[in-house]
Amino acid sequence: MTAKILDGKAIAAELRESIKQEVDKQVALGKKAPGLAVIMVGEDPASQVYVRNKKIACQKAGFNDVSVVLPTDTSQEEVLALIDKLNADDDVHGIIVQLPVPNQIDPEEIIERIHPCKDVDGFHPYNVGRLATRMPQLAPCTPHGVMTMLAKTGIPLRGLNAVVVGASNIVGVPMMLELLNERATVTVCHSATKDLAKKVSEADLVVVGVGIPNMVKGEWIKDGAIVIDVGINRLDDGTLCGDVEYDVAKEKAGWITPVPGGVGPMTIATLLENTMQVAYHLDCKV
Numbered sequence: 001m002t003a004k005i006l007d008g009k010a011i012a013a014e015l016r017e018s019i020k021q022e023v024d025k026q027v028a029l030g031k032k033a034p035g036l037a038v039i040m041v042g043e044d045p046a047s048q049v050y051v052r053n054k055k056i057a058c059q060k061a062g063f064n065d066v067s068v069v070l071p072t073d074t075s076q077e078e079v080l081a082l083i084d085k086l087n088a089d090d091d092v093h094g095i096i097v098q099l100p101v102p103n104q105i106d107p108e109e110i111i112e113r114i115h116p117c118k119d120v121d122g123f124h125p126y127n128v129g130r131l132a133t134r135m136p137q138l139a140p141c142t143p144h145g146v147m148t149m150l151a152k153t154g155i156p157l158r159g160l161n162a163v164v165v166g167a168s169n170i171v172g173v174p175m176m177l178e179l180l181n182e183r184a185t186v187t188v189c190h191s192a193t194k195d196l197a198k199k200v201s202e203a204d205l206v207v208v209g210v211g212i213p214n215m216v217k218g219e220w221i222k223d224g225a226i227v228i229d230v231g232i233n234r235l236d237d238g239t240l241c242g243d244v245e246y247d248v249a250k251e252k253a254g255w256i257t258p259v260p261g262g263v264g265p266m267t268i269a270t271l272l273e274n275t276m277q278v279a280y281h282l283d284c285k286v
């Protein structure tokens with residue numbers, strides 16, 4: 001079988017358009033545009049591409065882009081002071097700190113300083129706890145964007161055998177929680193997992209976020225399975241590829257996401273979605 005393509009670029013464009021319509025409506029009613037602050041410390045080249053994409057998406061959707069680039073040698077106290085200022089700013093609905101951060105910065109303390117009601121990455125332990133207790137408030141963008149894509153297949157997740165490869169705070173763990181909340185039966189694999197090939201071969205749905213090009217082999221994929229590739233790897237020739245051996249996997253899967261043009265664009269659209277929720281719809285009382 002040849003897989004149907006889950007076109008993240010197209011689904012994200014659709015989502016961004018519906019967000020824009022909502023923003024236009026709310027602004028016409030006299031509300032503020034949603035304000036998003038992306039804090040970047042230093043000049044990591046990969047982060048620069050990503051932050052630029054967010055800026056463009058913000059502008060196109062009518063958001064107020066209040067991004068801040070700080071020098072590489074910025075201290076922990078300076079970042080904390082900036083977050084305190086943005087927490088208190090009524091024009092700012094969402095705050096994120098682009099990861100990774102330079103060595104002198106402690107990301108956990110930074111993330112906990114962002115007010116949970118403005119934590120549009122969904123990384124604050126409060127929001128992780130909400131997701132884990134089936135009362136989601138602001139859910140991490142990448143896994144939540146994957147859920148939006150999965151809904152487009154029309155396939156019910158309830159009872160599916162789902163395998164998540166990767167167990168990070170950004171991707172694997174919140175992905176596990178999102179799928180569990182829909183009553184998939186979830187197995188989470190990581191660097192200590194034995195016989196990954198066997199685990200993957202039993203999955204009706206596999207989500208991979210590891211950061212190793214082509215590490216999940218196409219021949220492991222069960223016939224007709226849904227394959228979601230979160231990996232973004234830049235090869236020496238400058239091209240991007242995912243963590244799944246795409247050309248082989250697409251001949252076995254029922255649905256598959258490409259890289260680029262899959263999960264990545266959904267992450268950005270979901271960041272806008274979360275920020276719009278904070279601006280207009282979320283009743284957050286923390």
Ligand SMILES: NC(=O)C1=CN([C@@H]2O[C@H](COP(=O)(O)OP(=O)(O)OC[C@H]3O[C@@H](n4cnc5c(N)ncnc54)[C@H](OP(=O)(O)O)[C@@H]3O)[C@@H](O)[C@H]2O)C=CC1
Nearest residue numbers: 142166167168171190191209210211230231232263264267
């Ligand atoms: N499309 C998007 O929007 C996004 C894409 N990404 C991409 O997703 C990938 C993962 O990112 P991130 O989660 O931040 O990465 P991390 O490095 O934080 O986590 C990698 C995870 O993969 C696991 N792992 C490492 N080696 C193996 C192995 N051989 N077999 C199985 N599991 C393994 C690690 O296990 P352990 O826990 O044991 O260390 C860890 O849980 C990257 O390519 C990144 O660029 C990330 C965020 C958003």
Ligand SMILES: Nc1nc(=O)c2c([nH]1)NC[C@@H]1CN(c3ccc(C(=O)N[C@@H](CCC(=O)O)C(=O)O)cc3)C=[N+]21
Nearest residue numbers: 049050096097098099100121232260261262264265267
């Ligand atoms: N606080 C924080 N939140 C994040 O959500 C976060 C982060 N830090 N640090 C880095 C990772 C990575 N990530 C990506 C998002 C979109 C694309 C994306 O748009 N990808 C395009 C291609 C982009 C390109 O051309 O390079 C695609 O896959 O089609 C990629 C990667 C979010 N992350």
Ligand SMILES: [Mg+2]
Nearest residue numbers: 121141267271
């Ligand atoms: Mg994000």
